[in-house]
Amino acid sequence: MKLSLAVLALTLSSALSFTIPSNAAHRRTVNSDTSMTTQLQATTGVARNKNFAKLAGGYLFPEIGRRRNAYLEQNPSANIISLGIGDTTQPIPSAILKGLVDGATALGTQDGYSGYGAEQGKADLREKISEVLYNGLIDPSEVFVSDGAKCDIQRIQNMFGPDVISAVQDPSYPVYVDTSVMMGQTQQLDEAKGQYDGIVYMECNEANGFYPDVAASPRADVVYICSPNNPTGVAATRAQLEETVKVCKERGSILVFDAAYAPFIRSPDVPKSIFEIEGAKDCAIEVNSFSKYAGFTGVRLGWTVVPEGLKFSDGTPVRQDFNRVMTTSFNGASNIVQAGGLACLSPAGMKEIETLIDYYLENAGILRKTFIDLGYNVYGGTDAPYIFVSLNGKSSWDTFSEILEKAEVVTIPGAGFGPGGEGFLRLSAFAPREGVIEACERLKKAMA
Numbered sequence: 001m002k003l004s005l006a007v008l009a010l011t012l013s014s015a016l017s018f019t020i021p022s023n024a025a026h027r028r029t030v031n032s033d034t035s036m037t038t039q040l041q042a043t044t045g046v047a048r049n050k051n052f053a054k055l056a057g058g059y060l061f062p063e064i065g066r067r068r069n070a071y072l073e074q075n076p077s078a079n080i081i082s083l084g085i086g087d088t089t090q091p092i093p094s095a096i097l098k099g100l101v102d103g104a105t106a107l108g109t110q111d112g113y114s115g116y117g118a119e120q121g122k123a124d125l126r127e128k129i130s131e132v133l134y135n136g137l138i139d140p141s142e143v144f145v146s147d148g149a150k151c152d153i154q155r156i157q158n159m160f161g162p163d164v165i166s167a168v169q170d171p172s173y174p175v176y177v178d179t180s181v182m183m184g185q186t187q188q189l190d191e192a193k194g195q196y197d198g199i200v201y202m203e204c205n206e207a208n209g210f211y212p213d214v215a216a217s218p219r220a221d222v223v224y225i226c227s228p229n230n231p232t233g234v235a236a237t238r239a240q241l242e243e244t245v246k247v248c249k250e251r252g253s254i255l256v257f258d259a260a261y262a263p264f265i266r267s268p269d270v271p272k273s274i275f276e277i278e279g280a281k282d283c284a285i286e287v288n289s290f291s292k293y294a295g296f297t298g299v300r301l302g303w304t305v306v307p308e309g310l311k312f313s314d315g316t317p318v319r320q321d322f323n324r325v326m327t328t329s330f331n332g333a334s335n336i337v338q339a340g341g342l343a344c345l346s347p348a349g350m351k352e353i354e355t356l357i358d359y360y361l362e363n364a365g366i367l368r369k370t371f372i373d374l375g376y377n378v379y380g381g382t383d384a385p386y387i388f389v390s391l392n393g394k395s396s397w398d399t400f401s402e403i404l405e406k407a408e409v410v411t412i413p414g415a416g417f418g419p420g421g422e423g424f425l426r427l428s429a430f431a432p433r434e435g436v437i438e439a440c441e442r443l444k445k446a447m448a
Contacts, residue, residue: 233380
């Protein structure tokens with residue numbers, strides 16, 4: 001009997017294992033820098049989500065890491081300095097760290113223990129976000145505390161579903177495009193353009209100051225704007241945001257405003273929140289994060305603001321549906337981390353944050369000056385931790401490889417942020433100061 005079952009299992013396994021036909025719809029590139037293809041051997045009868053098959057290559061930052069590791073394998077003694085991914089490097093400051101420690105310690109006491117919290121976040125943290133970061137422009141009930149802005153962008157996409165048209169800046173942070181593809185909002189990638197049919201790409205270039213002409217772009221249901229921008233480092237002026245809000249209201253579009261780099265803004269004419277713009281509460285959602293405020297990239301704490309009066313075309317409050325997403329698929333941010341968030345918003349915490357931001361902005365200034373002195377056109381680096389360097393027509397991936405090999409410095413090719421980023425290089429100011437200074441010395445020799 002055991003032998004019969006084994007034979008039956010082997011027979012079923014053979015029946016279910018089949019080679020996917022090698023036509024264009026099923027052949028997939030193994031990685032982004034090789035033309036090798038492979039036929040996938042099936043082990044189940046479950047069809048793959050067709051939207052994932054549309055995604056071009058791998059996500060940008062893991063691909064950068066893969067290439068970095070490949071270089072290290074070939075050059076094990078290399079001393080690589082990373083000016084690539086925007087991960088913070090400075091320790092969490094003492095007052096903020098104490099909030100995290102106290103939050104953890106409380107869980108070991110009978111009086112301080114807490115289990116599941118509100119999925120929308122602790123009431124006192126929502127109140128502090130409203131009071132300290134928005135000066136009361138938004139109500140605490142409009143704040144949804146989460147595990148980060150990137151996660152919230154995906155949740156927002158879940159709320160909108162597949163039947164909306166999204167507009168993104170080009171170049172832009174890859175998450176806006178990739179989540180649109182995953183949700184089924186797009187058709188296939190137009191390889192000649194490097195763009196997906198079904199997404200509106202709003203051109204950002206040197207001629208328009210890297211801020212799109214939203215009015216001249218085709219109408220979209222959802223418009224994604226990041227300011228200060230990743231990757232260009234350019235922050236939108238008040239006039240630009242006023243025009244964007246005006247156009248979105250006239251067209252009945254929802255503006256999703258990514259303000260994750262707001263604490264880097266120093267220019268007085270640059271708003272830190274879209275809700276500083278009159279009328280924005282009628283058309284906008286804002287996502288933000290403590291990642292860059294306080295070095296919480298690994299701690300994970302963010303928030304999204306959905307105004308009470310923002311409604312879908314049928315009159316349903318957007319906040320109602322976003323609340324449903326949060327309460328269905330999220331159990332709330334960690335109690336410990338939220339205690340750290342409260343510490344961030346204390347007077348001592350805000351002072352520590354300002355010191356951290358000044359440190360990274362000084363790094364950005366060093367990088368900016370280095371490339372200006374080398375004769376390059378440079379953008380960003382004043383109200384943002386990124387600088388965007390024009391390569392005067394050179395390939396961004398080729399320049400990435402050249403700098404890695406000649407200077408052992410990791411940068412980010414602009415092409416990874418969309419076709420509009422080709423011909424540019426993004427550098428991050430989040431490395432330690434000594435690393436930034438050493439990297440600049442190497443870059444001067446490699447790119448002179």
